[in-house]
Amino acid sequence: MSERKKVAFYTLGCKLNFSETSTIARNLQDEGFDRVDFEEVADMYVINTCSVTENADKQFKQVVRKAMKLNDKAFVAAVGCYAQLKPEELAAVDGVDLVLGATEKFKLADYVNDLSKNDFGEVHSCEIAEADFYVGSYSTGDRTRAFLKVQDGCDYKCTYCTIPLARGISRSDALENVLKNAKEISEQNIKEIVLTGVNIGDYGKGEFGNKKHEHTFLDLVQALDQVEGIERVRISSIEPNLLKNETIDFVSKSNTFVPHFHIPLQSGSNDILKLMKRRYLREVYIDRVTQIKEVMPHACIGVDVIVGFPGETDEHFLETYHFLNELPISYLHVFTYSERDNTEAAEMGGIVPANVRAKRSKMLRGLSVKKRRAFYESQLGTERTVLFELENKEGYIHGFTENYVKVKAPWNPELANTLRKIQLTQIDEDGSVRVQFVEVLA
The missing domain is CATH 3.40.50.280 (Cobalamin-binding domain)
Structure with a gap:
């Protein structure tokens, strides 16, 4: 051209x-x-x-x-x-x-x-079976954090999910390539990396679907902790059955990995988890959350949950609601179940009417607001580190603490893409937290 x-x-x-x-x-x-x-x-x-x-x-x-x-x-x-x-x-x-x-x-x-x-x-x-090679990727969209892909595809057969049909078998990037990409990111003055993939806890399966694990997810975490120039690494979403105690313990002592986990639950009812063909029961989930909070009491824990799955009765839904209400979690991502072609769930009986799905979804979104508020309140008065973003939003600059509390301060361009030590003072009307500055870090 x-x-x-x-x-x-x-x-x-x-x-x-x-x-x-x-x-x-x-x-x-x-x-x-x-x-x-x-x-x-x-x-x-x-x-x-x-x-x-x-x-x-x-x-x-x-x-x-x-x-x-x-x-x-x-x-x-x-x-x-x-x-x-x-x-x-x-x-x-x-x-x-x-x-x-x-x-x-x-x-x-x-x-x-x-x-x-x-x-x-x-x-x-x-044909999706031909998607057996791996292409490493990372994004540097907002220039304060980058999404770094470490894994692709999924070998799980959850009955509602089309991702294995769309992305193929589970396969991972070579560790040296992940580290090379992380180094490239750090050279662009980006302070935070968010690890991403379809099923990142499964990291280590070879490039061509080779089931031999060259490295484990823990190896990956330990190696990334050593990359110079990256101040923070965030684990985006990891299956509860693949989040091991060793990883939780390592994050609790790490220099760069932050105390923030996003762990899909999908349902708080064992009956529904079995219909979904998830690889754990609710007891495993309780165990993971308990373990995190034991070594990192201030950790933020986000949860994915699906409402209106075929066969979900009012009792099943209330079981999920009470389960989440009692757990020390910080926020929810609520998905209203929608039928997808070529999935087992689309053929199941016990279809939940659309208006019931919508009502359940609204209840859980309300619970999420309550949970986030309670978590933010528990953090008031504490000192945290915030990475400020680049945008001036109506005279304020926003950012997130290491444990994912959204904060705001009066706009000051010198704060953009810097880490600052702050004290969380009060929750604003918009739900974010106002801060008092303690010191400059980087």
């Missing part, structure tokens, strides 16, 4: 998608494209899709319409999980020119020629 073309990206879904979007963007920049914001007029729009909820499917069409409004002659490419699961469906959306599945998305430049619009969306999508 003689003149440099402009490309814009839109990412739906998880932190893992954000890290992969960044890698695809860097590849295209190497091929002569200039990256611009999605709100700008571009020659090509790339949408990284998600398939976890029904909503993500609908969002895709809205994003395509937005791109076409900005430039109706632009080339539109769809990549990612939904592109792997339902390529023909995406290709049929008005304005879409190219759909790339799980193995093809990292070779986007190879499929792009002169950027002229196609009459029909062109599909390149492999």
